[in-house]
Amino acid sequence: MMTKVTGSPFLNVREQLFSLHLSVRRELGIIARVAIIFSRRGLDIASFSLEEAGQKEFSRITLRFHGNSAQLDSVCRDLVKLVDVERLTVDEWNESDISSQFDYGQRALT
Amino acid sequence: MTLRSGAEILIKELELLGVTHIFGYPGGAAINIFDALYDSPIELILARHEQGATHMADGYARASGKLGVVLVTSGPGALNTVTGLLTAKMDSVPLLVISGQTNSGNLGKDAFQEADVFGVTLPLVKHSRLILSVDDIAPSVRRAYQIATSLRPGPVVLDLPKDISAAKIDYVPSSLAKEDAAVAADLSPQQILACQKIASLIMASQRPLLLVGHGTMISGASPEVARLAETLQSPVTNTLLGKGGFPEQHPLSLGMLGMHGNAYANYATTRCDLILSIGSRFDDRINGCNERFCSLAKKLHIDIDPGEIGRVVQPDAAVCADAKVALREILRHVGPLPTVEWLRELREYRESHPLRCDSAYSAAGTPGVGLPVRAAQVLQSMYEAAPREAVVTTDVGQHQMWAAQFMLTKAPRTWLSSGGAGTMGFGLPAAIGVQFARPEATVIAVVGDGGFQMVQAELATAAIHRLPIKILIIDNQCLGMVRQWQELFYHNRLSSVLLEGNPDFLALGAAYGIKGFYIEQQDQMQAMLQEALAYDAGPCLIHARVISEDNVWPMIPAGRSAEDIVLSPPAVALPMPTGST
CATH class of the missing domain: 3.40.50.970 (Thiamin diphosphate (ThDP)-binding fold, Pyr/PP domains)
Incomplete structure (x- = not known):
C-alpha cells in the first residue's frame, strides 16, 4: 500500500537551509544512494550524518542543504522512491526556530 | 544434505x-x-x-x-x-x-x-x-x-x-509466497474519496480529454479506458508510450499528442476544460511549456507513483493508485457528458488540419511510378499491409516519429519505443525480445540507418533462432532528427549528420543468411512489403532508401506550448528553442 506524497507547502523560491531527516534501512550503499540524489542536481550538501537509532534494522540520516523550495520538492520525491528509505521529514530552518515541519511521506513496508 | x-x-x-x-x-x-x-x-x-x-x-x-x-x-x-x-x-x-x-x-x-x-x-x-x-x-x-x-x-x-x-x-528451495507483484485490489477510503472527487470534476466538464500513458498498459487498464471514453463520449489522446492503450483507429481517438503529435490532438489540449492523465507523467515532450499546458483545463492525474503526482503539473484532483482499479471506481460515478459540440469542433479541426503523408513530388507528373519515396509513405504502406495486431518496435529518430504518426496502434503492448531515454539501437534487439515473448506474433522492427548500425551484430541472434522479424531499415543516409534541427534552428549548418559509408544493407543481411527486400521507388512499396510480411522462414531485411531532405511535421519546438505548433515548413527561420534537446 502506498502513501500519497503531500505537496510541498513551501511556495517561494528564495534560498533556505533545509533540514531533512530520513529513517533508512541499514543496507550497503544507503549513504551513496541518498548523496547522488543531490549531486545529480548540482546541489551541495552542507552537513550529513548517519547514526543508529534505536532499532538495529533502521538508522537515521540527518542532512542539511541550501536550496529553494522547488529543489526541495524535487529531491524529496526522489528520496521517497528509494526502497531503503522508510520515512522522510523536512524542517524549515529559520533564525527563530524550526518554524514548520511536515511529513513528506511514509512508505509502508512492502 | x-x-x-x-x-x-x-x-x-x-x-x-x-x-x-x-x-x-x-x-x-x-x-x-x-x-x-x-x-x-x-x-x-x-x-x-x-x-x-x-x-x-x-x-x-x-x-x-x-x-x-x-x-x-x-x-x-x-x-x-x-x-x-x-x-x-x-x-x-x-x-x-x-x-x-x-x-x-x-x-x-x-x-x-x-x-x-x-x-x-x-x-x-x-x-x-x-x-x-x-x-x-x-x-x-x-x-x-x-x-x-x-x-x-x-x-x-x-x-x-x-x-x-x-x-x-x-539449500532446499522453498515455495514462493503469493505476494509477487500483488496490487491492492481494494482502494483505501482516501483513494475512494479521491476517485469520487475526480469523478465529480469529470461530470462538471463539457470538453473533456483523456490522456492515455504507459501506465495504462502496465496496469492492463485498456478495457476501463475504453469504457470510460465511451460512457463519457470523451475524446482520447495518447503519449508515445501510450499508443495502444486506446485503439488509435477508434472514432474517439485523436492519436498522439506532443512535440511531434498531430495538430488536432495538440489543439484539443488548448481547448479542453478538463484533462485526465491515466498513467502519463506529463513529460516535457507532451507539455512543451508547463505554464501554458492545457491552460483552460482542470488537470486530473491517476498514477501509481506518488512521486509523479504534482511533480510537473499541479493537479486539481489526483489519485495515487493502480489505473485499472481507480478507473473502475471512477466509472461507478460517471455518465454521459454533453460533448456533442466539443466532438464536432474537434472533428472540424481535424478535417482542416489532417495528418497527411504527401507523396514526394506529388505535384509533378504521374504519382507513384518510378518516383522516390518518403519515409512516411513507406511506413504508411507498412501499416496498411501488416496485420492489425502486429507488434512494432522502433529505433530513435525521424522514422520513430513518422512510425508513431502513421502506424496506428490498436492493442496494448504492440508498440515498443524508447521514449524517455531515446536510445538509438533499441529497435532491432527489442524486436528479437518480443518474438521470444510472443512466438506467434508478426513483429516489425522499424529502424533508421543510424540506429541499426549501432546494433547490427544482433542480426546473428535473429538469424540463428530463425526469428521471422521484419527489419525495416528507413535509410535516409543521415541522422535525420539532428539534421532537421540543424536545418530549422542552425541555418542548415549540417555538422556530423551525414552517414557516409553505409554498407549495402542487403549484402550485410545476406552475409548472415538473411533474406532481403529493396524499396527505392514508390511503385515497389506494396509488393515488397507484402512479400516480406509473408516470409516466415526467418528474419528479413527490408532496405527502404528514402529521401533525406524531409522533416517531421507538425513540430512544437522544445519549450514552447501547443499554441506555437508549427504545422508546415516555416517561411521564416524559427527562433532557437528554449527547452532542451
Whole structure:
C-alpha cells in the first residue's frame, strides 16, 4: 500500500537551509544512494550524518542543504522512491526556530 | 544434505519465479552461473553485445508484462548494460540484470575485469544489491523480482562475486509466497474519496480529454479506458508510450499528442476544460511549456507513483493508485457528458488540419511510378499491409516519429519505443525480445540507418533462432532528427549528420543468411512489403532508401506550448528553442 506524497507547502523560491531527516534501512550503499540524489542536481550538501537509532534494522540520516523550495520538492520525491528509505521529514530552518515541519511521506513496508 | 552452489541457487530461484528466457553474454566472472545454466530448462539467448542483450530483455518485458532477465559478466560486460538500464528506468520496464563480479576479496583492488557496477548503476536502478554471502542469494532474487515488477516497474541489478557463486550451502528451495507483484485490489477510503472527487470534476466538464500513458498498459487498464471514453463520449489522446492503450483507429481517438503529435490532438489540449492523465507523467515532450499546458483545463492525474503526482503539473484532483482499479471506481460515478459540440469542433479541426503523408513530388507528373519515396509513405504502406495486431518496435529518430504518426496502434503492448531515454539501437534487439515473448506474433522492427548500425551484430541472434522479424531499415543516409534541427534552428549548418559509408544493407543481411527486400521507388512499396510480411522462414531485411531532405511535421519546438505548433515548413527561420534537446 502506498502513501500519497503531500505537496510541498513551501511556495517561494528564495534560498533556505533545509533540514531533512530520513529513517533508512541499514543496507550497503544507503549513504551513496541518498548523496547522488543531490549531486545529480548540482546541489551541495552542507552537513550529513548517519547514526543508529534505536532499532538495529533502521538508522537515521540527518542532512542539511541550501536550496529553494522547488529543489526541495524535487529531491524529496526522489528520496521517497528509494526502497531503503522508510520515512522522510523536512524542517524549515529559520533564525527563530524550526518554524514548520511536515511529513513528506511514509512508505509502508512492502 | 543437498549442497548447492550460489550459482545453482540463483538459477533455481529464477526457475521458481517462472523465468524461461535469459538474454546474456558470458565471461570469466559469470562462468559459474553459465555452468549452472547448462542443466537448466531456462534458455539463454546469446546476444552479440550486452547492450543488445539488455534491449532484448526489455522488449521481452514490454511485450509480455513479465520480468526481463539479463545475465552478463563483470567489468565491461556489466557496464555495457548501462544504456539499457537507463532505457528501462525511464520507461518503467521490469528488468533484472545479473552481473558476475570479481571475487569478493578483490573488490576495490582494480582486479581484472572489476568494475564498481553497484556504484555506476546507482542512479539507473529502482534497486540494486551487491551479494556478499550465499545465504543472501535466494532472498535477494525474490526481493529483486518483487521490486522490479511491482507498483511502478523498473530495473534491478544484482552483482554476484565469483567466489559467492561457487560457495556451497545446504539449500532446499522453498515455495514462493503469493505476494509477487500483488496490487491492492481494494482502494483505501482516501483513494475512494479521491476517485469520487475526480469523478465529480469529470461530470462538471463539457470538453473533456483523456490522456492515455504507459501506465495504462502496465496496469492492463485498456478495457476501463475504453469504457470510460465511451460512457463519457470523451475524446482520447495518447503519449508515445501510450499508443495502444486506446485503439488509435477508434472514432474517439485523436492519436498522439506532443512535440511531434498531430495538430488536432495538440489543439484539443488548448481547448479542453478538463484533462485526465491515466498513467502519463506529463513529460516535457507532451507539455512543451508547463505554464501554458492545457491552460483552460482542470488537470486530473491517476498514477501509481506518488512521486509523479504534482511533480510537473499541479493537479486539481489526483489519485495515487493502480489505473485499472481507480478507473473502475471512477466509472461507478460517471455518465454521459454533453460533448456533442466539443466532438464536432474537434472533428472540424481535424478535417482542416489532417495528418497527411504527401507523396514526394506529388505535384509533378504521374504519382507513384518510378518516383522516390518518403519515409512516411513507406511506413504508411507498412501499416496498411501488416496485420492489425502486429507488434512494432522502433529505433530513435525521424522514422520513430513518422512510425508513431502513421502506424496506428490498436492493442496494448504492440508498440515498443524508447521514449524517455531515446536510445538509438533499441529497435532491432527489442524486436528479437518480443518474438521470444510472443512466438506467434508478426513483429516489425522499424529502424533508421543510424540506429541499426549501432546494433547490427544482433542480426546473428535473429538469424540463428530463425526469428521471422521484419527489419525495416528507413535509410535516409543521415541522422535525420539532428539534421532537421540543424536545418530549422542552425541555418542548415549540417555538422556530423551525414552517414557516409553505409554498407549495402542487403549484402550485410545476406552475409548472415538473411533474406532481403529493396524499396527505392514508390511503385515497389506494396509488393515488397507484402512479400516480406509473408516470409516466415526467418528474419528479413527490408532496405527502404528514402529521401533525406524531409522533416517531421507538425513540430512544437522544445519549450514552447501547443499554441506555437508549427504545422508546415516555416517561411521564416524559427527562433532557437528554449527547452532542451
